[in-house]
Amino acid sequence: MDITIGRVVNFHGIKGEVKIVSASDFTAERFAPGNIVKINNENYEITQYRTHKNFHLVKFEGVTNINEVEHLKGKDVLQDDESVELTLEEGEFHFDEIIGLNVETDDGRTLGKVINIIQTGANDVWVVKGDKEYMIPYIEDIITDIDLENELVTITPMEGLLE
Known part of the structure; x- marks a missing residue:
């Protein structure tokens, strides 16, 4: 089964490197050279991977210039x-x-x-939407229980978190 691991948001340079915003965890493993991704119903083999300013920069096998990947902008990876x-x-x-x-x-x-x-580098932040939208940091003192079976997360909010 295919899962969405990111979205092509732009390009970096003119040699066909794509700029991806991640929608996944384990980005270094998912974007590792040799892995196959599907974009716009086409398979691409990753040959190079690096990060730059919170973006994931990926180069594909056989792609040598921007013209070969321009049609991928805005597409899910x-x-x-x-x-x-x-x-x-x-x-x-x-x-x-x-x-x-x-x-x-x-x-x-x-x-x-x-x-x-949202991956911030220090710790992930969970966006919770109900009557309001909350930003909950994924830290042990706040996220006190994750019950996958009952589809429930219990938090102990610190002062000011829910205001």
């Missing part, structure tokens, strides 16, 4: 979810396991659902 072996440590989750979960406080107040995860 897909990958077979089993093509890259990813090992999770205890307490780690794939983004697609978290997005869509209900979120409530430890005193039972419903906040909404996780609709996105």
Whole structure:
């Protein structure tokens, strides 16, 4: 099954390097040279990968100039979810396991659902949408329980987090 791992947002230079915003975890593994991605129903083999200013810059096999990839701008980058072996440590989750979960406080107040995860470098931030939109940092003191079976995340909000 293909999953969305990013979106082509622009190009870098004129030699066909694409600029991707990630929608996935394990970006270094997913964009590693030799991996295959699908964009606009075409398969591309990654030959080079690097990061630059929060973007993932990728070069594909056989692509030598910008004209060969211009039609990919704005398109989703897909990958077979089993093509890259990813090992999770205890307490780690794939983004697609978290997005869509209900979120409530430890005193039972419903906040909404996780609709996105933003990678900041220091720690991920979960975007929770209900009556309001909340930015919840994924840190142990705040995210106190993740129950995948019951599709529920429990948080202990620090002062000012939900205001």
